[in-house]
Amino acid sequence: MEPLRPEDPAGIGGYPLIARIGAGGMGQVYLGLTGGGRHIALKVIREDFDGPQALARFRREVATVERVRSRFAAAMVGAGLDAPPYWLATEYVPGPTLRQAVAEHGPLPPDTCLRLLAALAQGLLEIHRQGVQHRDLKPGNVILAPDGPRLIDFGIARGEGQTQITQTGAWNGTPGYVAPEVVREQEPVPASDVFSLAGTVAYAATGRPPFGGGRIEAIIHRTLNGDIDLDGADPRVAELVRLCAQKEPGSRISLERLLEIAASTVALADDPVYRRVVGVPQPVPASVADAAASGLVPPDRTRTTTTGGAAPLRSRAAVIAAAAGVVVIVLGGAFAARSIFNGDEGGNRANRTPSGQGGQGANGGPATKPGGSPAGQTPNPNGPPPDGILVKLPTADFQATEYSPKDGVCLPSVRVEKAEERYAGDLQVSAPRQPHAGESVEFGMRFKYQRPSNFYVAAQVRPPGPHGSAGPGWVQSKPHPYPAGDGYLDLTFPRDFRWDGSGAGAATELRPGVWTIVWMRVHPNGDAYYLGCDGFTAK
Incomplete structure (x- = not known):
């Protein structure tokens, strides 16, 4: 969690805000409170991201979240679509993503993988029966909540009867997890989610991207023509994953049959490894006053009451939720980072240079504009930059x-x-x-x-x-x-x-x-x- 900034609104849609908890290409995500003290995740569209296609996508996301009723998805609380700032509120669920958990603790043991496979298959089956395809299942879109996993990010999900928004020839999804038919025909089917499930569980079992890393073209080539990476995976897990990862959607195992084979007498939430990986959720402030005492809310806002909408949200840089092991259920397409460098949504890591360190030109010396004036200065702060950088x-x-x-x-x-x-x-x-x-x-x-x-x-x-x-x-x-x-x-x-x-x-x-x-x-x-x-x- 991060403190609210001075330009952030005190509330959205009548819900007071107590922290920043995430960000993405479409906007900012806040931690808010209902009148009864329930924590919610409030996703707000940036004021400069209100083009017709962006708004249509957001409206479709709201409609999709509203129609999904499943214990494997976060419930919708409310939404504001009449005038900016446009927002969507869902229940707040703490817990690490599957990607975070595997990155921190390593691959999951076979029995835990099988229970995870069964739980995710049940979740997909429930949303499919409601006429919704997820279309972007991957480790970063699975939250490991204390009571079981949640499927998140319905920003590119599509329900029956909804219009396709992407342009002809484009496809939505994450390389390494997107199904071959989505890349070839740009038309996902329910079995496409089964293919993505295969990649997600393969990552849990091996700790590696299911079709390797590197450039997006190489990953897609291996997805279309290569085998899923299951080296070192337990044979029981590998067999089921391969049944899900068949190249043709008609050849993949059905979710019903998968549940029959992977059924366990022990629920995933009772699995000792799962419980250790999930850990104890970090406490969150119970009120605006508590958030102010924690430094998350400016002190003067404890005297502010919000009853309606909020001031327009300014466009800001992306902020990643920093609380260890705590992530918000954010059902938004642009919030899924699709890194082309690591095959999934992992970040780059390197030692930070001290903030006092200067910059450099192309070959290590000071950069200058043509004519010798130093780069870093321009007559117009909103105009084009100088040639020398x-x-x-x-x-x-x-x-x-x-x-x-x-x-x-x-x-x-x-x-x-x-x-x-x-x-x-x-x-x-x-x-x-x-x-x-x-x-x-x-x-x-x-x-x-x-x-x-x-x-x-x-x-x-x-x-x-x-x-x-x-x-x-x-x-x-x-x-x-x-x-x-x-x-x-x-x-x-x-x-x-x-x-x-x-x-x-x-x-x-x-x-x-x-x-x-x-x-x-x-x-x-x-x-x-x-x-x-x-x-x-x-x-």
């Missing part, structure tokens, strides 16, 4: 990271600053996947869901070594505005990297070896922050 907080991992063709990712991983998390988690990149021949190469980036305006991106290209006396030879582009629509921002090397401030003394020939591409967001003052990394091989 200043890389902020360049950690040792940022300095060392290089693209690994074998792993399909850049290593070591680089920590993303909190303010850029919602963009980094939405980043998709494009570059040649086969050894490239020629004098130039094209590569690009885009955001899968975000459509930011007044947003600038620069790329830093790192050639293969050895580098010699001229230094690392890194070169960078000028900042480019992120394009409108769904297309990629494409750059060509060396054309877009030949300018006076691209990197002193750096050569721009496309020589053989492995090249690294670092994508950065550039703020109006020229400060640049890491978003993600990619690469290619030149021959």
Whole structure:
């Protein structure tokens, strides 16, 4: 949990707010209280995220949550759809996600996996019988509550009779967990959730992404053509997972039959390993006064009563719920981080550079605008950034990271600053996947869901070594505005990297070896922050 900020409203829809507990591409999530003292999760749409498609998706989410009645899903409390700020309130359920639990405690033992499989199958069966498909089941969308698991994130779920919102040729889901037919035909069926269940339980049993990590294209290729990773899994678990992971939906085991085979005399909530992994939920404030005493609510708000709507919510950077082992049931599509770097929604980790550390230019020196004025200053704080950028907080991992063709990712991983998390988690990149021949190469980036305006991106290209006396030879582009629509921002090397401030003394020939591409967001003052990394091989 995080304290409320001065710009946060005191209440939403008549519910007083007592903490921030999560954030995502569509907005902010708060911990609130009902008049009877019940804790609820309040999801509020950002004021700048109110386009027709976004609002239609949110309305569909509300309708889906309202129709689902299951002990395996959080119950809806209320919603506000008439005027901004648009909001959805559901019951608040503490507990770690399955992804968090496995990351902290390691793979679950076989009996616990089988009980988890049965519980999740029962949950899917219940929502399917109500005419709803989940469409994004994965470890990060399973909360391990003390009384059993909950399925969360119905933001891209679809009920019978609901209109498809995604564009033709696009598909929703998470690489490594999305079913083959969803990728091929863009039309999920109930059996698609069974495939996702296979990946979720495989992760619980092995601690690894079910179809490996690396680039999104590689993961999808293995999903369509390869076998699910069950190395080291107990044979009983592996057999059932394989029955769920058949490539054709008609060949997958039914949920009813799966429940018959996986039935246990011990409930998952009574499983000793499950209880140890879930732990004791962290106490939450019982009132606004308690929250103020804990530093979560400004003291002056204890004298404020909220009876109706709230002031519009400002767009803020993504905030991740920080309470150890406690997550909120947030039924929103954009709140599921879809990291293309780790196959699931895991984050990058690296030592944080002290806040007093300065930035650097392309080759480690101070960055300047053309003409010699320092980057980090611009006459218009809302205008385009200067050509010369200043890389902020360049950690040792940022300095060392290089693209690994074998792993399909850049290593070591680089920590993303909190303010850029919602963009980094939405980043998709494009570059040649086969050894490239020629004098130039094209590569690009885009955001899968975000459509930011007044947003600038620069790329830093790192050639293969050895580098010699001229230094690392890194070169960078000028900042480019992120394009409108769904297309990629494409750059060509060396054309877009030949300018006076691209990197002193750096050569721009496309020589053989492995090249690294670092994508950065550039703020109006020229400060640049890491978003993600990619690469290619030149021959």
